[in-house]
Amino acid sequence: xxxxxxxxxxxxxxxxxxxxxxxxxxxxxxxxxxxxxxxxxxxxxxxxxxxxxxxxxxxxxxxxxxxxxxxxxxxxxxxxxxxxxxxxxxxxxxxxxxxxxxxxxxxxxxxxxxxxxxxxxxxxxxxxxxxxxxxxxxxxxxxxxxxxxxxxxxxxxxxxxxxxxxxxxxxxxxxxxxxxxxxxxxxxxxxxxxxxxxxxxxxxxxxxxxxxxxxxxxxxxxxxxxxxxxxxxxxxxxxxxxxxxxxxxxxxxxxxxxxxxxxxxxxxxxxxxxxxxxxxxxxxxxxxxxxxxxxxxxxxxxxxxxxxxxx
Amino acid sequence: xxxxxxxxxxxxxxxxxxxxxxxxxxxxxxxxxxxxxxxxxxxxxxxxxxxxxxxxxxxxxxxxxxxxxxxxxxxxxxxxxxxxxxxxxxxxxxxxxxxxxxxxxxxxxxxxxxxxxxxxxxxxxxxxxxxxxxxxxxxxxxxxxxxxxxxxxxxxxxxxxxxxxxxxxxxxxxxxxxxxxxxxxxxxxxxxxxxxxxxxxxxxxxxxxxxxxxxxxxxxxxxxxxxxxxxxxxxxxxxxxxxxxxxxx
Ligand SMILES: Nc1ncnc2c1ncn2[C@@H]1O[C@H](COP(=O)(O)OP(=O)(O)O)[C@@H](O)[C@H]1O
Ligand SMILES: [Mg+2]
Numbered sequence: 001x002x003x004x005x006x007x008x009x010x011x012x013x014x015x016x017x018x019x020x021x022x023x024x025x026x027x028x029x030x031x032x033x034x035x036x037x038x039x040x041x042x043x044x045x046x047x048x049x050x051x052x053x054x055x056x057x058x059x060x061x062x063x064x065x066x067x068x069x070x071x072x073x074x075x076x077x078x079x080x081x082x083x084x085x086x087x088x089x090x091x092x093x094x095x096x097x098x099x100x101x102x103x104x105x106x107x108x109x110x111x112x113x114x115x116x117x118x119x120x121x122x123x124x125x126x127x128x129x130x131x132x133x134x135x136x137x138x139x140x141x142x143x144x145x146x147x148x149x150x151x152x153x154x155x156x157x158x159x160x161x162x163x164x165x166x167x168x169x170x171x172x173x174x175x176x177x178x179x180x181x182x183x184x185x186x187x188x189x190x191x192x193x194x195x196x197x198x199x200x201x202x203x204x205x206x207x208x209x210x211x212x213x214x215x216x217x218x219x220x221x222x223x224x225x226x227x228x229x230x231x232x233x234x235x236x237x238x239x240x241x242x243x244x245x246x247x248x249x250x251x252x253x254x255x256x257x258x259x260x261x262x263x264x265x266x267x268x269x270x271x272x273x274x275x276x277x278x279x280x281x282x283x284x285x286x287x288x289x290x291x292x293x294x295x296x297x298x299x300x301x302x303x304x305x306x307x308x309x310x311x
Numbered sequence: 312x313x314x315x316x317x318x319x320x321x322x323x324x325x326x327x328x329x330x331x332x333x334x335x336x337x338x339x340x341x342x343x344x345x346x347x348x349x350x351x352x353x354x355x356x357x358x359x360x361x362x363x364x365x366x367x368x369x370x371x372x373x374x375x376x377x378x379x380x381x382x383x384x385x386x387x388x389x390x391x392x393x394x395x396x397x398x399x400x401x402x403x404x405x406x407x408x409x410x411x412x413x414x415x416x417x418x419x420x421x422x423x424x425x426x427x428x429x430x431x432x433x434x435x436x437x438x439x440x441x442x443x444x445x446x447x448x449x450x451x452x453x454x455x456x457x458x459x460x461x462x463x464x465x466x467x468x469x470x471x472x473x474x475x476x477x478x479x480x481x482x483x484x485x486x487x488x489x490x491x492x493x494x495x496x497x498x499x500x501x502x503x504x505x506x507x508x509x510x511x512x513x514x515x516x517x518x519x520x521x522x523x524x525x526x527x528x529x530x531x532x533x534x535x536x537x538x539x540x541x542x543x544x545x546x547x548x549x550x551x552x553x554x555x556x557x558x559x560x
Binding site: 182185186188189192193195196197198199200201202203204 | 374375376395396397400401405406408412414415416417421424425426428429473477
């Protein structure tokens with residue numbers, strides 16, 4: 001029973017991180033009908049930015065609350081800017097071209113970022129810059145046991161609680177933004193039909209750019225939480241985490257915001273149980289097996305409406 | 312090019328919209344082959360014609376949904392072709408598009424709010440919302456329902472009410488009667504007449520030529536991307552050619 005509880009906690013902790021990334025995939029899909037394959041790599045860039053900030057602050061400062069907040073704020077802003085640039089210069093010129101063109105472009109950006117960051121940019125000991133080797137991610141949240149049940153049977157760490165809190169907080173902000181603000185209303189209008197949205201005076205380009213910035217900032221936040229959990233950062237993490245989050249978004253029904261969150265939590269739990277009760281090498285196979293099982297029963301995902309469509 | 316027939320005298324009004332030699336293509340298909348038309352302030356102008364004649368394409372070009380291949384479009388003396396849709400709303404244009412274009416997942420209220428997207432006068436918006444509900448009481452009853460749950464007639468009412476929320480000086484309407492019961496259509500046309508009496512200019516595309524010509528001060532007949540006839544609504548209603556081709560006689 002204790003073991004089960006521990007897995008639920010770990011699964012939810014991973015799931016909320018996937019959820020933040022999955023929301024970015026699903027929001028961008030909503031407004032552009034594009035799978036932004038570079039999304040995970042944008043997240044990875046954000047983690048490196050956070051890494052550099054923490055490095056510059058030094059261990060003493062980075063572990064304080066203002067220090068940790070600064071790491072998040074700079075990383076999220078940098079990713080918002082990167083998301084803006086990618087949309088503006090890579091996707092916008094292709095918007096009226098066949099969908100496949102943007103898709104290939106997205107894959108290209110993904111490779112450019114994940115392999116670009118593997119190049120050794122600097123002398124070996126200047127580790128603030130990325131490189132092929134994984135870097136130790138500084139512990140901006142100093143690990144402490146938050147709650148211990150039984151004879152150390154269940155341990156909830158402070159970073160798990162903080163990570164959960166940050167993720168839920170960001171999702172709540174997003175929910176308010178999408179459903180309570182004018183920008184959110186415009187975003188929902190653009191996702192349904194950007195031509196009609198334009199007819200009402202909604203600046204469609206700006207709404208799409210804003211959506212990219214928002215999704216990228218959330219991804220940076222998620223990436224840092226992931227790096228804190230993993231204690232490391234490396235250039236391919238975007239592909240791994242991004243792929244999982246994409247699977248989560250598809251399980252929930254791509255384009256559907258609550259769906260992305262539910263899909264991510266289910267995926268996080270599913271992976272954790274597989275790792276806990278079988279062998280960790282089964283983890284990815286089960287994640288994709290779960291995806292296939294859901295799509296067989298509900299081709300548009302748990303919350304999606306089925307519309308036959310070519311990619 | 313076909314000979315342009317002109318019936319009746321047009322009352323002179325200050326110009327609001329002028330379209331000159333407009334050409335629009337979809338890939339290799341030429342949809343408009345040089346359409347010219349004009350609309351004066353306070354005027355209802357109807358565009359009638361068979362399916363595929365180019366009526367919708369004309370409205371789309373005027374509201375910036377399509378880039379014209381050639382020709383000019385002028386609103387209040389300013390060239391507007393090549394400007395994006397959202398910029399034209401700020402200049403007083405509202406377009407209730409073919410197929411209504413309501414947002415089914417958003418509530419009726421949210422759809423109407425979006426119609427006032429560019430406005431910041433809260434009090435004025437609230438006032439106009441009440442006005443919409445007076446014009447279309449059904450919308451008030453459904454105010455907080457997702458717009459997708461409305462009947463076809465109610466959705467059309469919502470599309471018109473939403474377009475009016477920007478306080479346009481020119482309203483473009485594409486087939487407001489499509490798929491509606493005759494009574495609902497009557498209601499909508501009565502409201503359009505009232506709205507026009509309040510000073511709003513309307514460019515109306517309509518399959519139901521009888522209704523359109525009855526309402527319009529001036530009308531153009533489109534045939535395969537060209538204007539073949541124009542005249543006052545009443546004169547066209549009386550024309551044997553029109554009666555035969557478009558009024559089913
Ligand atoms: N999106 C489109 N793609 C290709 N051809 C189109 C498209 N829309 C309209 N057309 C063609 O353009 C011509 C004019 O169409 P349209 O403006 O919709 O006419 P109407 O509104 O009078 O029925 C038709 O031949 C139609 O087939
Ligand atoms: Mg049409």
